[in-house]
Amino acid sequence: MAEHEHVRVAVVGTGFGGLGAAVRLRREGVTDFVVLERADSVGGTWRDNSYPGCACDVPSHLYSFSFAPHPDWPRTFSGQQHIRAYLEHVTDVFRLRPHIRLNSEVKRMTWDGEKLRWDIETASGRLSADLVVSATGPLSDPKVPDIPGLDSFPGKVFHSARWDHDYDLRGKRVAMVGTGASAIQIVPAIQPLARNVTLFQRTPPWVMPRMDRAISGAERRLHRLLPFTAQVRRGLLWGIRELQVQAFTKRPGELGAVEQLAKRNMARAIKDPALRAKLTPDYRIGCKRILLSSTYYPALAQPNVDVVASGLSRVEGSTLVAADGTEAQVDAIVFGTGFHVTDMPIADRVVGADGRTLAEAWKGGMEALRGASAAGFPNWMSVIGPNTGLGNSSMILMIESQLNYLADFVRQLDVLGGRAALDARPAAVAAWNHRVQERMKRTVWNTGGCTSWYLDANGRNSTIWPGTTTEFRRATRRVDLAEYEVLRPSAPANAVTDESTEAAV
Numbered sequence: 397m398a399e400h401e402h403v404r405v406a407v408v409g410t411g412f413g414g415l416g417a418a419v420r421l422r423r424e425g426v427t428d429f430v431v432l433e434r435a436d437s438v439g440g441t442w443r444d445n446s447y448p449g450c451a452c453d454v455p456s457h458l459y460s461f462s463f464a465p466h467p468d469w470p471r472t473f474s475g476q477q478h479i480r481a482y483l484e485h486v487t488d489v490f491r492l493r494p495h496i497r498l499n500s501e502v503k504r505m506t507w508d509g510e511k512l513r514w515d516i517e518t519a520s521g522r523l524s525a526d527l528v529v530s531a532t533g534p535l536s537d538p539k540v541p542d543i544p545g546l547d548s549f550p551g552k553v554f555h556s557a558r559w560d561h562d563y564d565l566r567g568k569r570v571a572m573v574g575t576g577a578s579a580i581q582i583v584p585a586i587q588p589l590a591r592n593v594t595l596f597q598r599t600p601p602w603v604m605p606r607m608d609r610a611i612s613g614a615e616r617r618l619h620r621l622l623p624f625t626a627q628v629r630r631g632l633l634w635g636i637r638e639l640q641v642q643a644f645t646k647r648p649g650e651l652g653a654v655e656q657l658a659k660r661n662m663a664r665a666i667k668d669p670a671l672r673a674k675l676t677p678d679y680r681i682g683c684k685r686i687l688l689s690s691t692y693y694p695a696l697a698q699p700n701v702d703v704v705a706s707g708l709s710r711v712e713g714s715t716l717v718a719a720d721g722t723e724a725q726v727d728a729i730v731f732g733t734g735f736h737v738t739d740m741p742i743a744d745r746v747v748g749a750d751g752r753t754l755a756e757a758w759k760g761g762m763e764a765l766r767g768a769s770a771a772g773f774p775n776w777m778s779v780i781g782p783n784t785g786l787g788n789s790s791m792i793l794m795i796e797s798q799l800n801y802l803a804d805f806v807r808q809l810d811v812l813g814g815r816a817a818l819d820a821r822p823a824a825v826a827a828w829n830h831r832v833q834e835r836m837k838r839t840v841w842n843t844g845g846c847t848s849w850y851l852d853a854n855g856r857n858s859t860i861w862p863g864t865t866t867e868f869r870r871a872t873r874r875v876d877l878a879e880y881e882v883l884r885p886s887a888p889a890n891a892v893t894d895e896s897t898e899a900a901v
Contacts, residue, residue: 405429405806406516406525408502408742411440413531413779413795415483416461419490420799424806430525431492432518434501438487441535442479447559447578449585450476453606453688457626458633458790461486465626467619473608473688506747507774512817512885514776526817527809529802530746531779534737534859541573541733545711552728556582557735567591568727571716573708575601576849577687579732583701584691586730592700594716594724598707599846600674602658602681606688637789638864644682644787645862648840655681665693674705683844685787737859738762738852748773749819762858763829765879766872767794768801769820774883775809777802783832784868785850785859787841793865801872808875817883824879835862 404426407417410433418431437443452459456469459479464486470478487493500518505528508515513524538555546553554560556578570590572579575597587593619626643650658681666672675696696703706720716724740762743754749772757772764770767784768777779798786794809816836842839862841850850859861868 401521401523402513403428403430403523403525405527405529406514406523407431407529407531409433409440409531409533409536410435410438410483410487410496411442411531411533411536412461412483412792413533413798414440414529415486415490415492416792416795416799417529417531417779417802418492418495419461419463419486420803421806422490422492424803426806429495430523431496432500432502432516433496433498434519436498437484438496439480439483440533441557442476442483444536444557445559445578446476446561447556447582447585449581450578451581452476452479453577454790455633456611457630458637459792461792462630462796464489465619465623465630467623467626468616469611471608471610473606502742502745504745504747505776507749507776509749509883510886512774512815512883527775527777527806529777529779530742530781532740532742533780534740534785535735537736537741538731539734539736540731541708543708543711546729548713549711549729550714551726554730556730556732563728565589565728569725570594571596571708571724571726571729572732573729574732574734575599576732576734577685580687580689580692582730582732584689584695587695587698587701590700592702592726594702594704594726595696596704596706596708596716596718597674599679599684600677600705601684601687602655602677603661603687603689603692604654604658605661606690608690634789634793634865638866640788641864644841645835645839645864648680648682648838648843651681651840658686662693665697667697671696671703674703677846679846680840680844682787682840683846684848684850734849737849746773746776748776761852761854761856763825765820765825765828766801767861767868768798768805768872769818769825769880771820771822771825774817774819774881777805782858783829783861785861786865787850787860789865794861794868797865797869797872800869801875804874808877812882815885818875818877818880819883821879821881828879832862833857836860 405421407414410431414431421429452474455472456474460466466482500520502518504517506515513526514528515524538557540555552563565586566589568590569592571594572583573596662675704718704722706718708716709719710717714725716726743758746754762782764781767781779795784794836857841857841860850857852858
């Protein structure tokens with residue numbers, strides 16, 4: 397990488413968000429961009445998560461780009477390897493590889509108010525960019541709880557997102573810590589191999605049957621020959637979820653019928669009333685992400701699986717002790733304890749106009765205008781930013797809406813001409829977030845009686861979008877310049893925040 401290389405746009409990350417941004421920039425006629433990736437291949441969370449049983453809980457035809465339909469999905473719900481292969485395919489079809497810098501983890505990004513650019517330090521060198529698109533994603537940095545005594549554990553320890561494929565679980569006593577989306581896929585996959593599996597469960601999840609099946613050769617041929625049939629399939633999948641979201645966002649009281657379906661799903665596999673009591677949640681379904689599995693409960697009913705209805709409290713040598721005093725002797729610990737979602741790790745590495753890091757600016761909770769722009773961080777946009785997550789549909793729909801916003805952001809900079817930057821006005825950010833949080837008050841995520849990874853340290857839901865994907869698409873169709881401060885280059889003696897150097901819109 398050249399010492400003083402400058403590009404128009406730097407994209408960070410090569411998951412769905414980063415690759416989508418790269419494709420969209422190309423379609424807008426922007427070719428002067430790079431995509432910075434810390435790993436040695438593309439794929440984001442679908443590269444990092446390769447644990448046994450890893451698969452998506454959104455139907456394949458909805459969990460793909462609308463501009464890159466894939467008629468050959470082999471199953472209604474795709475496995476990790478097929479989604480990763482799809483992202484490699486997108487990278488090749490849209491000729492993105494020349495733009496991608498692998499092994500280029502971003503160490504620091506600093507806003508230069510005089511030159512109106514971002515100075516970026518990466519593991520492979522330095523560069524600068526007029527605009528940064530941060531697509532690092534919320535599921536990129538694993539979270540391992542600080543368990544007393546863990547350092548003294550003599551066996552194997554790893555997180556589900558950093559699976560050690562060289563370690564053979566056959567005949568081992570394995571502890572699975574956590575009961576989220578990863579754990580309910582891992583337990584059925586390792587149960588037949590392990591001598592014993594002990595599941596440490598703080599809070600039981602609601603689990604619905606996974607209606608997965610192979611997509612027949614005839615269906616795939618039809619989608620290849622008549623592409624509109626795949627569009628219809630996608631449209632139906634989307635429409636069903638748009639209708640469902642009303643119950644989550646406006647009428648949580650109507651979810652009782654869904655809970656009965658989930659309880660029947662459990663009762664079919666779990667005959668022991670004591671175990672069933674342990675596995676029955678005491679909060680409204682949907683408050684935490686509803687999990688899909690037809691193999692989780694049958695696995696828990698096997699004689700070599702023990703469910704400890706209490707979180708892991710401490711480790712004493714090879715003995716794991718739960719908060720309720722239950723002890724288990726194990727050879728390996730697998731953490732399925734999620735990710736740094738509400739404390740985005742990239743935020744510590746982004747230094748804005750006033751010298752503060754994004755992490756400092758977000759100390760009270762993540763906030764961004766339309767999920768994209770943070771006040772004091774000009775020409776810096778996040779994809780899958782604050783309050784853009786979904787509880788029941790495909791994140792790809794939200795990503796594509798954010799790419800629309802990115803495209804118009806680039807167009808607005810072109811229209812302004814010369815050197816210019818857009819900085820979200822604090823009042824606009826506050827107004828947007830007030831609207832979002834007011835709508836959040838009646839949703840199941842806030843009223844359902846649970847503590848989920850959607851909530852930040854202050855108990856505020858800074859993760860989920862409290863509406864339909866259609867509403868979000870409408871809200872991000874174009875950039876409203878009234879919500880931004882237009883910055884122009886200042887004389888070196890003046891700070892970029894000097895009112896005399898700003899053009900108020």
